Amino acid sequence: ETGVTQSPTHLIKTRGQQVTLRCSSQSGHNTVSWYQQALGQGPQFIFQYYREEENGRGNFPPRFSGLQFPNYSSELNVNALELDDSALYLCASSLRPNTEAFFGQGTRLTVV
Amino acid sequence: AQKITQTQPGMFVQEKEAVTLDCTYDTSDPSYGLFWYKQPSSGEMIFLIYQGSYDQQNATEGRYSLNFQKARKSANLVISASQLGDSAMYFCAMRELILTGNQFYFGTGTSLTVIP
Numbered sequence: 001e002t003g004v005t006q007s008p009t010h011l012i013k014t015r016g017q018q019v020t021l022r023c024s025s026q027s028g029h030n031t032v033s034w035y036q037q038a039l040g041q042g043p044q045f046i047f048q049y050y051r052e053e054e055n056g057r058g059n060f061p062p063r064f065s066g067l068q069f070p071n072y073s074s075e076l077n078v079n080a081l082e083l084d085d086s087a088l089y090l091c092a093s094s095l096r097p098n099t100e101a102f103f104g105q106g107t108r109l110t111v112v
Numbered sequence: 113a114q115k116i117t118q119t120q121p122g123m124f125v126q127e128k129e130a131v132t133l134d135c136t137y138d139t140s141d142p143s144y145g146l147f148w149y150k151q152p153s154s155g156e157m158i159f160l161i162y163q164g165s166y167d168q169q170n171a172t173e174g175r176y177s178l179n180f181q182k183a184r185k186s187a188n189l190v191i192s193a194s195q196l197g198d199s200a201m202y203f204c205a206m207r208e209l210i211l212t213g214n215q216f217y218f219g220t221g222t223s224l225t226v227i228p
Binding site: 031033035040041042043044045048050055056058088090092097098100101102103104105106108 | 216
């Protein structure tokens with residue numbers, strides 16, 4: 001039991017729409033990272049939030065944005081969805097930015 | 113250059129046998145951590161084992177051990193006494209503690225199938 005929960009578990013959206021994915025971090029963890037995992041690939045780093053501030057970003061366009069709340073839960077927002085955004089989105093929480101991370105079960109996003 | 117390379121897309125092992133999953137890495141950071149995660153079909157990444165770049169001994173966690181060869185930049189996962197429940201995707205990952213401390217680099221994974 002990792003304690004990291006993500007919602008929803010599955011989602012279908014139409015190209016051009018916007019989507020919000022949510023993540024509740026493990027108790028006591030102030031750092032949340034988001035990853036995109038395309039089919040047959042390893043996860044790719046999107047960004048990290050530490051104490052409500054963005055703390056690093058991978059090679060993703062600005063239409064991928066995020067938030068972290070005072071309780072350290074987090075949202076990933078994706079605007080103007082494209083077909084290639086179809087993937088498993090994983091949230092990971094950690095005690096500090098560079099320590100072991102615990103992952104949630106992911107949100108499977110399908111863009112049609 | 114790829115930070116993490118896993119060259120075995122798929123592996124098969126007989127139940128109760130041992131299996132080695134290969135991982136090589138590339139970094140110029142003197143301080144880094146190497147991780148292995150298991151991903152069942154449900155999607156969750158389950159942490160298995162960690163090895164720090166300055167650790168002198170190979171890490172072990174129950175049936176999992178990490179064969180760390182620093183000079184060769186390899187960090188192979190050894191699973192002993194395979195069980196049917198070990199069937200899953202396995203990902204090797206690295207975190208550079210100085211250069212880019214806040215993100216994991218993952219390999220493309222190895223699909224392990226345990227045969228009864």
